[in-house]
Amino acid sequence: MSAEAPLSSVHTKTTPGSAPNGLGNGLFASEDIHTGEDVLKISAPFVAVLDTPRLNDTCSGCFGKRQLNVGADLHMRACTGCQVVKYCDRACQAKDWKFAHSHECRIFKGLAPRVLPNNARAILRVLLRSIKKKYSNQEVDLFIQLETHIREIRERNMAQWERISLSAKAVKMYSGIDMKEEVISAFGAKLDLNAFNLTNPLYDRIGLYLHPYAALINHSCDYNSIVGFDGDELFVKAVRPIKKNEQIFISYIDASDPHDIRRKKLSERYYFDCQCSKCFEGTTDTPEDSFLTATHDITALAVAETKAQAFMESISAPNCESTGAVRKLESAMQVLDQTSAWPITRQPYISLRDELIASLLTNGQFKKAFVQAAVRYIRVDPIVYPYDSHPIRHVHAWALVRLAIHLSQGIETNPGDGFTLERFELKFSLIIWSLLNKLINKESESCTVPSFKRMVQLAFYEVHKEFVSNGLDPSNMADEIEREWKKMEGVVSATLERK
């Protein structure tokens, strides 16, 4: 495969090669890559589908990109044929029709009101596109060579194997495709092992995505690159400088999990014992594995963790509304606090706070959400995501901006909000301006995707214009801004002291 142009839709600073330590193949930097630069950009997926709940609120043509760019509530229309997929407009519909929907529409229509699960819809797309010769020989070759771990799936996870077999049976039956079920099942296993979470530009999962070139990237808990999506475009960006010939690594799992949990997830989900440098170093001094005190009661900590996890799991129950979720998440955090040893930067605390912010927003408790988002931005993220370029840090800063804008407009919040933010007398406009200014200044090194950057630029332009129209230039207000951030520190300390 040529280093410069592996496939027409692939733009990359990598070459495939054999990876050391029994990792099979991998991708290697073909030149020095700076922080924030594209390691790999793929303009068209091999296959990408939305998760079933997202079919109703996300466009199957642009995967929500236009909704974000236009910033308006686009009124999506369902495909008149199958009524399963929805689109922003004719352009999005035409794009998806050409990509695959023209071949699957009648199958979806025949199944209505049932909808195939996401993995079956993805397998169906791959099969239909293969039959219609929509893939190049190179793409097919790469796909065929992908790891399946099919033997391990059959031996170690009967439920997964049954799901794959059932999907294969359904796809064969509904499409009428003349192919052995075992071959279709192998496609399903390839998908399970190699697909990425398709996310929107704010890094919320919306579906699954596969491209066989991107699937060559191996995992490391000490990754140097991050995957993001802008619509159906994939971006792999460098979170830190990468030297020529260095191997490209992403994290397949949540790298903020402690050592043992990371290894368990990789083994159960991807069927390998991680051979990365961080796993070899073990648990000494890593923030994910540390507690606040050197001596602690291991059993009490394990009990607290189990209790907190149970609270967290209970919020995904179908009958759990947002008020109940807030209460449960706060109880879970309290259980961890009561150990006096659990850092706010150790899982499951990090996820509990993320979930709490989301539930507070749903519940209209904006002040409390702002305070929790401030704790996350100031105290949690710099430890959990040590690279400044990490997109999650930028997305969390954006969440804080949105909440500050909301509060600065004096929009009434839920009466049960409780937190007396007023006593800190925050000047929200300066906090908003300084957060956006920081995001803009770090833009070239940020691993966020283009739509996110555009959204930030637009917001900064509007906020700055507002200051100028009042005869002010915040670029010359460094002292005032510093004072506001001291107040924000006060908000964060007061919140954490109340624990």
Ligand SMILES: C[S@@+](CC[C@H](N)C(=O)[O-])C[C@H]1O[C@@H](n2cnc3c(N)ncnc32)[C@H](O)[C@@H]1O
């Ligand atoms: C998506 S594929 C990556 C490409 C793969 N190396 C290949 O040759 O096709 C994932 C598989 O690569 C291997 N792998 C990736 N990262 C690894 C790691 N850190 N330690 C051990 N094996 C790894 C495992 O077999 C895993 O199931």
